Amino acid sequence: MNPAITSETLLHRLADVQVMVIGDLMLDRAVFGQVGRISPEAPIPVLEMGREETRIGGAGNVIANLHALGTQVAAAGMVGADAEGDEIAGMLAELAPAGAILWRQEGCATAVKTRYWGGGQQLLRVDRENRAVLNQEGMATILDWLDEKIGDVRAIVLSDYAKGALPPALVEQVIARARAAGRPVLVDPKGRDYARYRGAAVLTPNRRELAEASGVPVGDDGAVEHAAEALRTSTGVDAVLATLGGDGMLLATSAGATRIPAIRREVFDVVGAGDTVIATLAAGLAAGSDLAEAARLANLAGSIAVTRIGTVPVSRADLMAALAPAHGKVVELERAAEIVADARRKGRRVGFTNGCFDLLHAGHVAYLHAARARCDLLVVGLNDDASVTRLKGPGRPANRLADRARVLAALADVDLVVPFAEDTPLHLITTLRPELLVKGADYRPDQVVGARELAEWGGELYLAEIQPGLSTTALLERGPRH
Incomplete structure (x- = not known):
């Protein structure tokens, strides 16, 4: 790591590195329209539909953000043997030109989240899920692919949405093989038991996830710092980067805690902001930044992401513009x-x-x-x-x-x-x-x-x-x- 590297220099290095993403892939659909009346059938708004957008979601949003940063991406995940899985396959062909493994598992439906928007307000979210845990054959396929690609990548992201693509046995093997190869693993975690992430380089929980996983209330700054350090030591990870919304971020390492203040912007939608943060953090580390500088750049990227409706990636041009005022x-x-x-x-x-x-x-x-x-x-x-x-x-x-x-x-x-x-x-x-x-x-x-x-x-x-x-x-x- 080079602690003297500047954010602008770092941005120019992002295209020279490759990051691997493994995790839960899904589709994010958004339906935009206008609400002009209440239904006579029930006290609910009537949405007059306008345009529709479909983007790759979950771990796919991490991939899309890395692609927007100009970083080379290799990707792996699980989808169903269905039309939605075909859509994701087509998107990955463009977003992950460094290579992708898409395990099609029978009996598993590709996850789809559909959000309905009226006049800039989210009215409803409809989820279609049929969760299935990645089977042994799929896990072996992904691990074989990891062994082939690990020499090319400079960081690995595990994007865990608890949809079944990251069973504990796979997570354990990915982290072990990455550490042996000297590659940092960054985890966007889910659930309460983070023991399965032991040995990772960085965990990126939000405030609620930090409280649940650490068992420590996080009502004030001191409590957040205590919870992050407790989580870091109990899970054996190198660092915890807690994302705290309007309170910025807190980075906890063995050297102590670092506060990263929030960048004040008008918040339209927080959906996908965590994906933007971990993608930018991983790209920064892969490009040679020290963790604190990569976290500051990720904080900037997250502040841009929340100004947009839906999962819209933050590009290198967006960051460059913000850094060159x-x-x-x-x-x-x-x-x-x-x-x-x-x-x-x-x-x-x-x-x-x-x-x-x-x-x-x-x-x-x-x-x-x-x-x-x-x-x-x-x-x-x-x-x-x-x-x-x-x-x-x-x-x-x-x-x-x-x-x-x-x-x-x-x-x-x-x-x-x-x-x-x-x-x-x-x-x-x-x-x-x-x-x-x-x-x-x-x-x-x-x-x-x-x-x-x-x-x-x-x-x-x-x-x-x-x-x-x-x-x-x-x-x-x-x-x-x-």
Whole structure:
């Protein structure tokens, strides 16, 4: 471990490491709609259904968060021999390209959690479960796969949702083999008896789980610290990272207890926040961070996760934006939406443009100045490093995301910088709904991403003049002038 590593440096190392996740896989479905009346049949709200979303849940949400961080993922779990299991298999093919073992167990139905939302409030959750414990053949298959992969991974997460994929015998073997190979095992625990996790590197209980497992009331700070230390010593784990909601986190190790304060944000939904925390913690440890720094980064990731509805992964771009608040301008999309909404209430005209902005040059400056002259607030969508590589090829970007964001934020014409991981900024555009969309005059209107949607709400498309001979690619090819 390197105690001097910074969070920003750590984020750039996440793509170079592989983390293994073993645990209970399920589907998280969300149904969104509006409630406008009470049923005449019973005193219950009537939900007028709108859109539906399906995401991989349980241990799958840990996998999805690691994938969003850019970390390589290997995954193993159990599902039923059913259509829902097929859905999970398809998702894992994208989320865990380092390899996945999906044990299909007869007599087991894939777990599905369906949440119904009306006007931003969760109304009902419906669970479909038919629990079955992983059988001996499935356990042997996963352990054989572990033996093959353990040399490649740098950390292992056991995501225990008590659905049967992690019987005590499997947990014991995974921890023993990982310790022999020098790989830390992080456990998101369930139940009251944590003895089965003996030998793990880190346990991540929440406040309620900490009280139940330790048998110690956790009503105040001193009690939490006592409970965490009692749990650490009784289970023989290296550390306990207790997640305490609005009170932040407490990290208990043999060196003592460390308090990690909460990062205050408006909480919309806590579902999946624990998965985000353990995924970020594991990725940080795998990338060479010390435990305290990885925990602080996990705390930041968890604070972002609770601002979103449903199990939406926290990306590396989200964390980078939160860590690079140059002049307060570099923000995540949710914060940008709040700022834009406030600007509109004040009668201000919102403009949007996007790009890689690698090696900022005079052409960029003139382009952004022309854009800002036509609006009151200019938002710049900034491609993250991975998307720049996909768009521009190997060797790009020349400058990492944090540096590009800071340089842009230093320009007076730029009001907000919003990093994004997708290849196009369509999601940013449709979320922010700018009155003005700006691209270079080397585009035709029908080539501009978001132009069609912009027309739907009556926005203006402006194609700004491009200064000939000025581009990042040309500068890199030309090299320095003497």
